[in-house]
Amino acid sequence: MDNLFKNPEVLLWLVPLLPLLGSATNGLFGKRFNIASSGAIACGAVVGAFIIALSLFISRVSQGITIQSIGYNWMVVQEAGFAVSFRLYADQLSMLMTLIITGVGSLIHIYSVGYMGHDEGFARYFSYLNLFCFAMLMLVLGDSLVTLFLGWEGVGLCSYLLIGFWFKERKNSDAGKKAFIVNRIGDFGFMLGMFLIFWHFGTLSYMDDPFVPGGLYRIVAENSHGHMDLNLINWACVCLFIGACGKSAQIPLYVWLPDAMAGPTPVSALIHAATMVTAGVYMIARLNFIWVHAEAALQLVAIVGAATALFAGTIGLVQRDIKKVLAYSTVSQLGFMFMALGLGNYPVAVFHLFTHAFFKALLFLGAGSVIHSLEHTLGHGNPDSQDLFKMGGLKKKLPVTCMVMIVGSCGLAGIPLFSGFFSKDAILYTAFELGSAMGGGINLGYIVWAMGVAAAVCTAFYSFRLIGLCFFGKWRGADAAYAHAEESPRSMTLPLAILALAAIGAGYLWMPAAWLNYAPFSDYLAPVFAAGQEHLHHNHSVFALHAEHSADSIAREWVNMIISSVVAIGVSFFAFSIYSSPKGVAREQALASGKMGAPYRLLLNKYYIDELYQILFVRPIQILSDVAFVMIDVIFIDLILVNGSAMAVATGSRIARRVQTGVVRHYLYAFAAGAAILLALFLFVR
Amino acid sequence: MLEPKIVFALAAVLFSVGLYGVLSRGNLVLLLMSLELMLNAANVALVGVARYWAGMGGAADDFSRAHSGQFFTLMVMAVAAAEVGVGLAIIVAVFRRKHTSAADLATELKH
Incomplete structure (x- = not known):
């Protein structure tokens, strides 16, 4: 037993299973818990998972040793050669x-104890939040696209549950449904992608498959030299x-993420900023050895990413809701990540994911701290507690929150020496470098670079607009709210402080080559991308990454950095x-x-995309449903099939009942007639 | 030798008269009488056919073939007697309830 739990192949399972256990405990017995015990279970589960993961990281993975856990083959279909490596x-x-x-996740769980302490549904909340961690860990740790998809759907479910956490208000549950339905469209595409990959390669597992060893x-490595149907892979x-x-909120499926802000703020920080929405980025980085063969698809990714970064950035410029600003900024930053992926620089995309997780979680939790301090007086769910135009001068009241929010905004805006600077700069530099490598005037690299710089302008603007409106100037809201606003409890400010340190420090793991040849982050990740890069170098592709740097x-x-x-x-x-x-x-x-006024209103109303979707998709489907409801349900099934058959029997019986007169002689007539007919049959027909 | 045709013709006439009586008479007693007439038409046919077969010759010990018609007739008479007994009892019961013996007024079977 002792040795069993020292075995990393077993220990790795504890990482996702601890949060699952925590979720089950809070979900099943939550009614008997108070906030302290409920929070302790949830935090303990995630912190425990973190400690195990950290020990595995230090003892194995950071040494370059990958871990394949024990498991079994799930859904084995001998005839088709299909199995899922679980x-x-x-x-x-x-x-x-x-x-x-x-x-x-641990920091956000701890923060949640303070933030959700007064909510009666805290056990339900922690149960969902732990379940989310389990699903997200299955997503990233699974050894197969199917287990990734399992986690993918699991996080979608938890996202839905947590967006609609305060389901008593109609708009919250509507936002949850919107997130779920929009994600379902994306999931459909994802499943088609999985089918195509299985069709072509005969397996969906990364490493282990009983039918396809390796x-x-x-x-993919064996077939990388011309034995693949590139069209199909694209x-x-x-x-x-x-x-x-769908999952990472890119054009055209980003519309759910801003609405997802209806959920509790720590949820926005964990699910809708730091982790779940980066699942799409992770998926592409995970499958980079396949994606390197799909150049057309990659260019699509780059363009969609750049367009999303710019598009969402411009919307963020004028939003009044503090969380909406951050939501559009998340969409925009995810666009940056996809931009990097599309340009073939997977490690930089993951680097931006990494730094973004810290500074965006920090910003969301900081916003949560502001909202929390105002909700005290304004009442829970009061939109004024999130309205930037009704804030101002909160620096004096919330000094810690103000400090960490400034740090987070510097990171987001890409101010030099803060983490966002290193990662965003690396992305823009990738685009710039690719532009010069491709040559021939205006090309994909330069276009994406220009869009990225424009998006970065928006980012810097809305980040400091938020800071200025929220913490500086004069208070513009209800006086009582300002008078009673006070700094959040320690359980909330401590995670903020830790995240602030991470938001500063994370960037130094990958210094620009122009400054210093120090890139432990990139060296650490290099094995993941080695196979794909080898293929690109072999083909002298412009998308190949180069370790050495020319003058x-x-x-x-x-030049790029200065700009x-x-x-x-x-x-x-x-x-x-x-x-x-x-x-x-x-x-x-x-x-x-x-x-x-006109362009301002255009931005304020988010380019009327929601209204456009309403007209293009929602209304037609509603009309179709109404027609189908009337034609199929009301007329065909209810009227014709159900009531029709009943009426046919009733009418038939009413006619048949007339035969029953009760008069004996009538029966005798019928009897005689029947006998006569029988006689006639015997005599003449035979 | 009696012609079977004549026997059957007699039986048919009796049966038809009975049937007409059953269908046209409204009185329960007359109805019962007409029924008797129909039964007796059948008896005539049975006896006639038995007699006809007996005259056909064949094995001398074929007793049952020669006499089954007569036995059946006796049987029918016994059944008819029982039936009349039951029928009259019903008529008496109907008359007690309705003070009439008109068949068309007894329509309780409908309900």
């Missing part, structure tokens, strides 16, 4: 994700990307100076009613 596989990438999920890794990747668009590329990196830092600092300062002055709101409102 095992966990911890390599550098999945271990990193595991650490992010359990690490940031799984996808081996079979289509498979496009289908998988549709799934990623030219260093120069280009400097993006000047933009980030300049725009941040500009936004901050406008909105930290008491006149900031008045100026924006003057702008909105003045000459710039």
